[in-house]
Amino acid sequence: MTETTSGGSRKAAGDRGRTTIADGVVEKIAGLAAREVVGVHALGSGLSRTFGAVRDRVPGGGKAAVSRGVKAEVGEVQTALDLEIVVHYGVSIRDVARAVRENVVSAVERMTGLEVVEVNIAVSDVKLPDEPDEEPESRLQ
Numbered sequence: 001m002t003e004t005t006s007g008g009s010r011k012a013a014g015d016r017g018r019t020t021i022a023d024g025v026v027e028k029i030a031g032l033a034a035r036e037v038v039g040v041h042a043l044g045s046g047l048s049r050t051f052g053a054v055r056d057r058v059p060g061g062g063k064a065a066v067s068r069g070v071k072a073e074v075g076e077v078q079t080a081l082d083l084e085i086v087v088h089y090g091v092s093i094r095d096v097a098r099a100v101r102e103n104v105v106s107a108v109e110r111m112t113g114l115e116v117v118e119v120n121i122a123v124s125d126v127k128l129p130d131e132p133d134e135e136p137e138s139r140l141q
Contacts, residue, residue, distance in 0.1 A: 021074060021112050021114065022074070023072045023073065023074050024067060024072075025112070026072040026074055026079050026081070026108055026112060026114070027067035027070040027071065027072045027081075028066050028067045028070075029107050029108050029111050029112070030067075030070045030072065030081050030083065030104045030107070030108055030119075031043055031066045031067045031068070031069070031070045032066055032107070033100075033103045033104045033106070033107035033108070034070070034083055034085065034100045034103065034104055035066075036103055037096060037099045037100045037103055038091075038096075038099075039087050039088050039091035039092075039095070039096035039099070040085055040086070040087060040088075040096060040100060041085075041086045041087060041088050041127035042069070042085070042086045042127070043068055043069030043070060043083065043084060043085055043086070044068040044069030044084055044086075044124075045069070045084055045124045045125065069083060069084040069085065070082070070083050070084075071083075074114065077114060077115060078114060078115045078116070078117045079108065079112070079114045079115070079116055079117070080116070080117050080118045080119075080120075081104060081108070081116065081118070081119045081120070082119075082120045082122070083100065083104070083119065083120070083121050083122070084121075084122045084123075084124050085097075085100065085121060085122070085123055085124070086123070086124060086125040086126070086127055087123055087125075087126055087127065088126070088127050089126050089127060089128050089129060093123055097121045097123070100119075100121060101119045101121065104116070104119050105119060
């Protein structure tokens with residue numbers, strides 16, 4: 001039997017404490033699950049990926065690359081997710097979005113026990129075959 005406590009935590013009857021799952025944990029799980037889907041090039045918009053690449057080079061620079069492009073709201077027993085993805089040119093966006101949604105729901109529910117009530121997906125770009133990745137050049141050597 002499982003009871004619910006506030007703040008996105010779950011407490012099993014008979015346990016001697018509570019477990020809290022942070023939004024960032026759900027975001028990382030969802031980010032990794034989304035990247036596993038064939039046809040997904042990256043998560044986040046081009047601008048956020050560029051700024052993120054710069055932030056990643058600075059110690060303590062902010063949000064981990066794995067959760068970039070993912071926003072989670074964690075409630076007591078449910079979570080809702082928003083993902084921003086970039087797909088490869090030529091794939092069916094509808095099929096990729098469906099596969100991302102299924103993979104994210106499966107991974108988050110299996111790992112956290114939270115019910116995923118929605119996964120909203122925004123496709124922000126298409127990666128063309130001859131288009132270079134948007135990694136800024138480092139000024140350091």
